[in-house]
Amino acid sequence: PRPVTLGHIxxxxxxxxxxxxxxxxxxxxxxxxxxxxxxxxxxxRVIIKGVHYGNSYIVSLNNAPGETIWKVPREGxxxxxxxxxxxxxxGRTQMVLSGSHGIVSLDPHxxxxxxxxxxxxEQYVASLVYDGSLLFMTAGFPEFHILAIRPDGKGNVxxxxxxxxxxxxxxxxxxxxxxxxxxxxxxxxxxxSCFDTATGEHHWMKRLAPHFSASLVSTNGLVYFLSxxxxxxxxxxxxxxxxxxxxxxxxxxxxxxxISQGHIYLRxxxxxxxxGEQR
Numbered sequence: 053p054r055p056v057t058l059g060h061i062x063x064x065x066x067x068x069x070x071x072x073x074x075x076x077x078x079x080x081x082x083x084x085x086x087x088x089x090x091x092x093x094x095x096x097r098v099i100i101k102g103v104h105y106g107n108s109y110i111v112s113l114n115n116a117p118g119e120t121i122w123k124v125p126r127e128g129x130x131x132x133x134x135x136x137x138x139x140x141x142x143g144r145t146q147m148v149l150s151g152s153h154g155i156v157s158l159d160p161h162x163x164x165x166x167x168x169x170x171x172x173x174e175q176y177v178a179s180l181v182y183d184g185s186l187l188f189m190t191a192g193f194p195e196f197h198i199l200a201i202r203p204d205g206k207g208n209v210x211x212x213x214x215x216x217x218x219x220x221x222x223x224x225x226x227x228x229x230x231x232x233x234x235x236x237x238x239x240x241x242x243x244x245s246c247f248d249t250a251t252g253e254h255h256w257m258k259r260l261a262p263h264f265s266a267s268l269v270s271t272n273g274l275v276y277f278l279s280x281x282x283x284x285x286x287x288x289x290x291x292x293x294x295x296x297x298x299x300x301x302x303x304x305x306x307x308x309x310x311i312s313q314g315h316i317y318l319r320x321x322x323x324x325x326x327x328g329e330q331r
Contacts, residue, residue, distance in 0.1 A: 076118035088133040103132040124163035128152025150176040172197040196222035216252030221245030227267035234289035238264040267308040
């Protein structure tokens with residue numbers, strides 16, 4: 053048991069000169085790890101996920117002055133750190149997230165629910181990914197699961213929407229990635245896996261590191277596995293394992309890499325690195 057102090061979510065907006073434009077407190081929040089889910093900007097609003105040990109909710113605030121547009125409750129009353137994924141799928145704008153003992157699709161315009169899947173576990177950290185046909189999730193605690201989900205249902209789709217599932221190679225913290233027809237996962241314990249997106253066939257599994265915390269990123273068809281010890285394995289996705297490069301940074305890394313304009317940015321324990329061609 054760990055002490056949990058009830059607090060409140062605080063959302064603030066600043067202009068690029070550093071001036072605060074508005075501040076809002078949309079609701080209570082309690083978690084042993086604090087608040088971890090990134091806010092999501094959608095059209096003229098920001099969406100905040102308040103899924104925690106109390107009365108959980110999702111709330112949408114307008115971009116000025118931070119007033120509540122809609123607020124809907126979430127069942128479960130257990131913490132979740134997943135950042136919602138918003139995509140136009142099957143003629144509907146869907147905001148998909150996992151947490152509170154389930155996976156749910158909401159309409160980000162008004163918070164109404166498209167569909168829900170019960171379970172498959174209690175707590176979730178890794179965000180879902182979408183390949184244009186299926187949604188993929190990996191979780192969690194206390195049980196580990198990977199699900200491929202057909203996102204065209206309505207209502208409770210627990211028994212109809214899951215295309216394939218496995219308990220092999222699942223991650224808890226690192227978010228997975230889809231590259232082409234391959235679904236890749238960095239298991240927290242340092243194991244990398246590659247699955248076929250359509251069938252769930254487990255092509256390969258390989259230890260690449262002692263431990264992973266960072267989420268996977270990709271560029272130019274290659275996927276980057278950054279380990280906690282600052283070693284990056286660059287993998288070409290395929291039915292056969294193909295690790296084309298191992299790079300040693302020499303410093304611990306726990307944050308996910310960012311890729312922009314030909315550079316990869318790494319936030320390490322003591323330094324911020326930008327790797328790419330000199331300009």
